[in-house]
Amino acid sequence: APPYFAAPSVSRELRASGLRESGSGESESGEFGLRPSEEVREALERGAPVVALESTIIAHGLPRPRNLEVAAELEGLVRAAGAVPATIAVLDGVPRIGLDETALHRVAEDPSLRKLGFRDLAPALAAGASGATTVSGTAHLAARAGIRVFATGGLGGVHRDWATTQDESADLGLLARTRITVVCAGVKSILDVPATLERLETLGVTVVGYRTGEFPGFYLTSSGRPVDWTVTDPAGAAAVMAAQDRVGGPPSALVLANPVPAAEQLDPALHDRVLAEALAAAERRGIGGQAITPFLLAHLTEHTGGASLEANLAAVRGNVRLAAEVAVEWAGRKG
Ligand code: PSU
Numbered sequence: 001a002p003p004y005f006a007a008p009s010v011s012r013e014l015r016a017s018g019l020r021e022s023g024s025g026e027s028e029s030g031e032f033g034l035r036p037s038e039e040v041r042e043a044l045e046r047g048a049p050v051v052a053l054e055s056t057i058i059a060h061g062l063p064r065p066r067n068l069e070v071a072a073e074l075e076g077l078v079r080a081a082g083a084v085p086a087t088i089a090v091l092d093g094v095p096r097i098g099l100d101e102t103a104l105h106r107v108a109e110d111p112s113l114r115k116l117g118f119r120d121l122a123p124a125l126a127a128g129a130s131g132a133t134t135v136s137g138t139a140h141l142a143a144r145a146g147i148r149v150f151a152t153g154g155l156g157g158v159h160r161d162w163a164t165t166q167d168e169s170a171d172l173g174l175l176a177r178t179r180i181t182v183v184c185a186g187v188k189s190i191l192d193v194p195a196t197l198e199r200l201e202t203l204g205v206t207v208v209g210y211r212t213g214e215f216p217g218f219y220l221t222s223s224g225r226p227v228d229w230t231v232t233d234p235a236g237a238a239a240v241m242a243a244q245d246r247v248g249g250p251p252s253a254l255v256l257a258n259p260v261p262a263a264e265q266l267d268p269a270l271h272d273r274v275l276a277e278a279l280a281a282a283e284r285r286g287i288g289g290q291a292i293t294p295f296l297l298a299h300l301t302e303h304t305g306g307a308s309l310e311a312n313l314a315a316v317r318g319n320v321r322l323a324a325e326v327a328v329e330w331a332g333r334k335g
């Protein structure tokens with residue numbers, strides 16, 4: 001296959017994202033060795049809408065075997081809205097942009113898959129390792145591939161015990177230096193949401209509510225915190241993206257915060273009670289680092305009788321649909 005970044009449209013996207021190739025773009029890209037699926041490569045070459053999807057939610061965020069069904073369902077939602085899904089993971093040291101059925105099975109079923117944030121990409125590539133990519137890992141690889149729109153459930157952020165652990169997801173720092181639009185239901189409510197919003201402001205990450213003046217609360221429709229900006233349709237989101245490129249400056253993300261529909265949110269009282277138990281259980285067991293987020297999500301699923309899982313899935317579905325609509329608008333603007 002020819003070097004992937006030889007496609008002129010992709011190089012233009014790369015320049016727009018501020019990720020510049022040094023020297024001969026082709027050889028560096030070839031060495032970097034992003035491997036797009038045929039469908040994704042073809043879509044990017046024609047400037048057709050593409051939506052990046054992360055794989056950590058599949059490998060580490062959802063219970064098996066439901067996770068595989070969900071992975072396939074999300075890809076279907078993107079296609080139904082007229083865009084091409086690009087689920088991203090690293091397999092045998094190769095960053096894969098768009099997964100075939102075998103690869104998707106592997107991401108959903110292989111328990112040895114690691115969790116790869118941005119900083120883990122280089123050692124994983126060097127070691128030929130396999131892992132699911134988090135928001136930070138996925139956003140970086142998507143931007144490298146020339147994909148502008150990305151959907152996930154909820155961003156990582158500042159953990160509630162930050163003052164003692166300094167645990168803040170690498171998602172925030174990466175989004176501060178990557179030109180990508182992330183459609184999410186806010187940040188996970190297991191986090192310190194107000195502190196995370198402050199960090200996003202400090203880092204200069206643009207946050208816009210989708211049809212809401214309140215920052216969403218992941219499992220809950222609202223976090224109770226306001227957002228400064230709101231758009232009411234996908235064209236409004238695409239207009240902000242275009243304006244980001246005009247404004248220039250260090251490339252940073254657009255967080256498009258899309259609430260889970262009120263009818264599908266987790267009961268707030270149940271949420272608060274079970275989350276308090278989950279946080280206490282994590283502390284008792286000394287769980288921290290990369291394990292804490294999957295532990296808390298699994299604990300909530302188990303102790304809400306699956307209700308938190310349904311709310312999480314409703315949020316992700318809504319985000320994936322909206323991301324596809326935004327990607328269609330974005331492709332239309334450029335075409
Ligand atoms: N959204 C979900 N479920 C998840 C995640 C997002 O609905 O499991 C994942 C994302 O990959 C995100 C990660 O980047 O959780 C955050 O992990 P950490 O707190 O270790 O950075």
Ligand code: MN
Pocket residue numbers: 167168169170289290
């Ligand atoms: Mn962490």
